[in-house]
Amino acid sequence: MSLLEFTDLRVSFKQDGGLVEAVKGVSFRVEKGEVVALVGESGSGKSVTALSSVNLLSDNAVIGGSILYEGRELAGASENVLRKIRGNDVSFIFQEPMTSLNPLHTIEKQLAEILLVHQGVTGAKARERILYLLDRVGIHNAEERLGAYPHQLSGGQRQRVMIAMALANAPKLLIADEPTTALDVTIQAQILDLLMDIKRDEGMSMLFITHDLNIVRKFADRVCVMKDGEIVEAGKTAEIFDAPSHPYTKLLLEAEATGRPIPVPQNAKVVAETTDLRIWFPIQRGFLRRTAGYVKAVNAATFSVREGETVGVVGESGSGKTTLALAMMRLISSQGPVVVMGQDVQGWNNRALRGLRADMQIVFQDPYGSLSPRMTIAQIIAEGLGVHGLGDHASKEEAVIEIMHEVGLDPDTRHRYPHEFSGGQRQRVAIARAMILRPRLVVLDEPTSALDMTVQVQIVDLLRDLQVKHKLAYLFISHDLRVVRALSHKVMVMKRGGVVEAGEADAIFDAPQHPYTKALVAAAFDLTVEEGAGV
Template sequence: MSLLEVENLSVAFRQDGKSVPAVRGVSFSVDRGETVALVGESGSGKSVSALSTVSLLGDSAVVGGSVTYKGQQMIGASEARLRQVRGNDISFIFQEPMTSLNPLHTIEKQLAESIALHQGLTGEAARARILDLLTRVGIRDPETRLDAYPHQLSGGQRQRVMIAMALANKPDILIADEPTTALDVTIQAQILELLAGLKESEGMGLLFITHDLGIVRRIADRVCVMKAGEIVESGPTAAIFDNPQHPYTRKLLAAEPSGRPDPVAGEAPDLLRSDHLKVWFPIQRGLMRRTVDHVRAVNDASISVRAGETLGIVGESGSGKTTLALALMRLIASEGGITFDGQDIRQWSTRDLRRLRKDMQIVFQDPFGSLSPRMTCSQIIAEGLGVHRIDRHRDRRELVAEVMEETGLDPASMDRYPHEFSGGQRQRIAIARAMVLRPRLLVLDEPTSALDMTVQVQIVNLLRDLQRRHGLAYLFISHDLKVVRAMAHKVMVMKQGDVVEAGPADQLFDAPQTEYTRALIAAAG
């Protein structure tokens, strides 16, 4: 008997008096010590199938079929039984750590709560267990992070805390829903190795949900490919990858960013420069809040980006990539020189910088979190036009329609809200919001990390096309080296605030000079 058995699972959601099917006839099993991967694009039913295992779908869901854990039926089980299983026997790692972590509690308090509830550990014993967990999931100097709140951690660090919470109680089954999406390649490799080790030592079953087929090939024993709520193909991993039978499986396997950006014009001027840029955050202690040390987020970073050029910035979570970009945009304080279009902007006032904002725009990692849920697509895209008083004599909806078409969105959907769009469409909205201002520099902070492989390819092609047409300069921050290679003319590698290597993209990827860069490239391969 399998540890977890799902047979003929069906899920539909009641919506406006109708029943909307999400999963149809799904069957799979997870044995002890086995990793089963559910793969497919957003909306294919992967997460819904996983959440059904312990009835986490809410009252609007109508669930049919059978889900058994150790032979006991989970569909229709009592709340008391489900509470006993959830988090103790079957643990989850969710995709969005900021929606899963309590923003009002420290990391230590949230981990301690789980450990006390399920293991009865408190005080120093609980603290020792917490430090061990944080160390095992790759958080450096965990003692300094215990008092941190979720918003004070990077995206990758928050995801590692979520993984630590899920592993705290040594579950029989770990359901990991895109657990490495926000992680850089070296930490991703550590987490996958950790999960594999736990699977072996604890006899744990692992249900792994992901859109990254490279990870699937590395860790999964069996694969189930989902499309439109159904499993279209399943089998041993080697058989699926070496001889896929279904056209959709072949499409997924072929989806990978490729090609190179167009060459930069020889006469293209420098648009953005920094000289010996430094960002240090003070660490204050005691009643008088005296500065006792500094978090050295960025040390001595000198860059140049020409019009029409992409600088890729890579490195582990917490290496200073996003901090550097925010400092270059004068959104946080820094030391050193910053020049934009030949003008020294480091001493500019807030009023002077406001004139510059339309020329320097940013697209964030999480498209859902960066879009107001109470504004329509057209309101989101047009907001900046009013702030910067651009094209006041033209119809706003006409301008929105133009930029939506340019970014691959249907203008007929401009009155819909963010939750009514897919992840890839939401990222296009975020790009359209920036592009409507006709910027000269676009900071792209992990713009493809939360997207399916097929959608990643579409966004990379879109960004290269926009750069070609408008001569845009990009600062492209990413931990996905395949995407960086397809996008960047130059690459800068950061580690713990230091620039360890920089140069033309092809040269850096083909002949890396430092051990750290070689380790990054090896982990990505």
């Protein structure tokens, strides 16, 4: 008997008086102790399929077909039956932890609630279990993090907390929806090794949803390839990778960001630079909130970026990558010079900075969370023009149409809303919003991590083309070293707030010097880590 078996699964959503089909006759099974990977582009139906297993879909969903869990039919099962299975037998790790964690509760309280509800464990035993779980998923100084709220953790740390919550009750089946998207390659490898250890030790099965085929190749026993709500190919992992039969599977396997950026002229102007930049956050304790120490988020960072140049910033979650970028954008306080186009803007007030803001733009990691659901695409893209008082209504409309053409979007869709677009299209909207102001410096904060491989390649090509056309300076933050290599001229490697290595991209990737850099490169490109190169 299979642990989980879908037979002719069909999922539709009621919309505008009709039904929109999301999953169309999907059939596959997950055996005990097995890892099955669901792969495919955004919108292919992977997550909908997984969520339907214990009916975590929205109220307008209509589920047809059969879903058997240990021989019990779950399609159409009562809420009481499903509630006993959710969290106990079947646990989930979702892609975006900020939408899954309660922003009003501490990490300890959220983990303790799970242990209380499902196991009745409280007090010292619960705290001991929580510390064990946090330590096991790679949270450093776990005891100091218990009182932290989700917004006080990095994206990778939040994802690790989500994984700890999912593993708290030792489930029989773990459904992981892009569980390592926000993690750097070394932590990613640790988390996946952890999941595999638990799978082996406890016989746990996994339904693994991902766009990272390198992970699938290493860890999945079988693969189901989905496209447009259907499984177009399924089989053992080795067979699918070695001899794919469907054209779409071949396309997925061939999709990888390649090539190198166009060389930067020697006389290219410096757009932004800093020397020994520091960002320290005080640790305040006691009734009087006295400063007991500092969190050294960034400690003595030095770099410059020129016209047409990309500086890649890599390192583990919480290493200070995003904090450094925000300080260069003058969005958080820092110590040390922040020189933008020849002017040291450190200490400038908001009024003085406003004239400079159009020249400094940012594209965020999550295209779902960074776009207002209440605004049309045209309004989102043109918002910056309005803020800076650039142009009248007609000229704004013309600029929106022009930039949508430039980023590969159909201008006829400009009056639609974000939810009507795929993840890749939303990221193009976010890029258009930044580029419409014709900036000089663009911070790209994990702009491809939430995207499937085929869309990643498209976005990298788009960013490369825009950079050449407009001589843009990029500060490119990513944990995906393959994408960093394809896009970056220089690379800066950060660990726990410090820059451990920096230099030309080819030198960093071909001959890394620092043990941590060696470990990152080895993990990203499936190399053997030299003795002593651990993290």
